[in-house]
Amino acid sequence: MTAGTQTTATRFSASTAKTPPKLKGGLPVIGHTMAFVKDTIGLLQRTHDECGPVGRFKLFGKDMILFVGPEAQEALFRLPDEVLSPNAAYKMMVPVFGEGVAYGAEPARMAEQMHMLYPALRNNRMRTYTEIVARETSGIIESWGDEGEIEASAFFGMLTNFTSSSCLLGKEFRNEMSEEFARVYYDLERGIVAWGYIHPYLPIPAFRRRDRARARLGEMVSEIVEKRKQSGYRGEDFLQTLMDAEYSDGRKLSDHEITGMLVAAMFAGHHTSSVTTAWTLIELLRHPRFLGEVREEIHRRYADGEDYTYESLRDLETTENAVKEALRIHPPLFILLRAALQDCEILGYRVKKGNWVAVSPMVAHRDDQVFRDALRFDPDRYGPGREEDKRPFAYISFGGGRHKCMGNAFAILQIKTIMAVLLNRYDFDLVGDAIETDFQGLVLGPKPPIRIRYRRRASAAV
Numbered sequence: 001m002t003a004g005t006q007t008t009a010t011r012f013s014a015s016t017a018k019t020p021p022k023l024k025g026g027l028p029v030i031g032h033t034m035a036f037v038k039d040t041i042g043l044l045q046r047t048h049d050e051c052g053p054v055g056r057f058k059l060f061g062k063d064m065i066l067f068v069g070p071e072a073q074e075a076l077f078r079l080p081d082e083v084l085s086p087n088a089a090y091k092m093m094v095p096v097f098g099e100g101v102a103y104g105a106e107p108a109r110m111a112e113q114m115h116m117l118y119p120a121l122r123n124n125r126m127r128t129y130t131e132i133v134a135r136e137t138s139g140i141i142e143s144w145g146d147e148g149e150i151e152a153s154a155f156f157g158m159l160t161n162f163t164s165s166s167c168l169l170g171k172e173f174r175n176e177m178s179e180e181f182a183r184v185y186y187d188l189e190r191g192i193v194a195w196g197y198i199h200p201y202l203p204i205p206a207f208r209r210r211d212r213a214r215a216r217l218g219e220m221v222s223e224i225v226e227k228r229k230q231s232g233y234r235g236e237d238f239l240q241t242l243m244d245a246e247y248s249d250g251r252k253l254s255d256h257e258i259t260g261m262l263v264a265a266m267f268a269g270h271h272t273s274s275v276t277t278a279w280t281l282i283e284l285l286r287h288p289r290f291l292g293e294v295r296e297e298i299h300r301r302y303a304d305g306e307d308y309t310y311e312s313l314r315d316l317e318t319t320e321n322a323v324k325e326a327l328r329i330h331p332p333l334f335i336l337l338r339a340a341l342q343d344c345e346i347l348g349y350r351v352k353k354g355n356w357v358a359v360s361p362m363v364a365h366r367d368d369q370v371f372r373d374a375l376r377f378d379p380d381r382y383g384p385g386r387e388e389d390k391r392p393f394a395y396i397s398f399g400g401g402r403h404k405c406m407g408n409a410f411a412i413l414q415i416k417t418i419m420a421v422l423l424n425r426y427d428f429d430l431v432g433d434a435i436e437t438d439f440q441g442l443v444l445g446p447k448p449p450i451r452i453r454y455r456r457r458a459s460a461a462v
């Protein structure tokens with residue numbers, strides 16, 4: 001344990017550490033599992049309301065301790081992996097990423113692998129990604145005509161699939177393998193089911209399909225890596241970064257590791273960005289004043305046909321605040337998990353080896369003490385004089401501490417680019433406004449169908 005963590009977490013002494021308060025109710029043995037499965041957010045919120053910043057309930061026979069509030073979240077995020085482990089908590093992802101990759105590797109090895117992604121996230125690469133996202137978005141709306149209707153979750157799912165596969169996997173995947181890739185990726189995604197918490201290699205059809213898909217993806221990546229090596233072509237993408245990367249001992253990544261890292265980046269970045277883009281547009285359409293301000297900022301910059309460049313997009317503060325606010329109200333990753341590998345004490349509470357520990361961006365962001373009028377969509381809260389996201393560990397849509405999202409800047413840039421291209425050319429209207437959150441799956445998004453009508457702006461530059 002590092003010196004910096006001594007203040008918040010130490011091996012507890014039985015005399016001083018308190019047991020976290022327990023949520024009322026729950027059945028013998030299975031505890032609150034049924035309530036968790038039926039209404040996860042409701043259960044998390046109830047734990048916070050009844051127990052305060054630290055609360056405990058029973059899930060799948062184990063204690064889960066929920067930490068809510070900036071101080072509690074900071075205490076948790078600052079602990080090293082040897083004490084609170086994401087790898088042990090997310091081991092259902094190991095067959096998807098691959099043994100020895102990301103959560104399937106030792107913490108030090110995983111940290112080295114994550115570090116290898118940095119060159120793919122530098123400013124010069126962001127410039128390339130901006131061009132790709134603007135080109136893909138413009139390309140896809142070229143066939144739209146003057147007016148029509150989209151189903152937003154399918155539309156943004158497809159669009160971010162194109163942009164993510166171009167930026168992460170490279171143009172070969174985007175141009176030659178996109179259909180097969182979509183099929184394989186679908187089987188991988190469908191292989192993430194609750195059974196994985198019990199054992200990630202149970203002999204069930206979903207896991208068999210997942211394992212076949214992972215093996216096929218490995219072959220596809222190997223094929224492209226080989227072709228690139230033969231031809232000397234160098235991509236401006238994550239694949240190239242990983243092909244160039246080396247461990248500290250000089251060893252290059254194997255094709256298995258490259259595949260796993262690419263899958264990890266796709267899983268981390270694709271669905272999360274897609275649902276956030278949909279929520280941003282939905283929330284703006286529900287809030288005409290903010291929509292007007294965002295549209296004005298975009299038109300001022302691009303109505304005359306100026307290129308969508310990295311620099312110009314970075315300047316769109318009003319649009320960025322709207323994206324951030326959509327992400328605060330609708331954090332796609334609503335619970336972040338760790339497994340306690342050692343007994344420890346957090347904020348004076350006892351956490352025992354084997355406990356699950358969690359923070360919930362969803363519950364954290366609904367606290368009026370931290371975000372004024374928390375349930376209201378209000379992008380002004382990030383503006384001068386308020387800056388509610390600046391309080392350390394308050395705004396946690398991208399997590400915090402050593403495992404904070406590495407792709408946050410890329411994600412926000414991508415969503416801003418899509419918004420700029422769309423709102424510069426078209427006006428949009430929601431058909432009905434009763435859109436709810438879809439609580440199926442690990443990444444929460446708006447529940448389809450989400451019907452949105454579009455109409456070309458009279459003065460839109462093409």
Ligand code: HEM
Nearest residue numbers: 268269272273276333336397398399403404405406407411
């Ligand atoms: C709106 C989009 C996104 C959201 C809301 C999001 C959210 C998050 C969150 C909450 C975590 C922390 C997980 C935890 O602590 O358990 C995380 C980690 C991570 N994210 Fe993102 N993410 C997004 C987009 C992306 C993109 C586009 C990429 C890459 C291209 C990416 C790469 C990663 C990686 C590699 C990690 C793991 C970091 C580590 O464990 O050290 N994310 N993300």
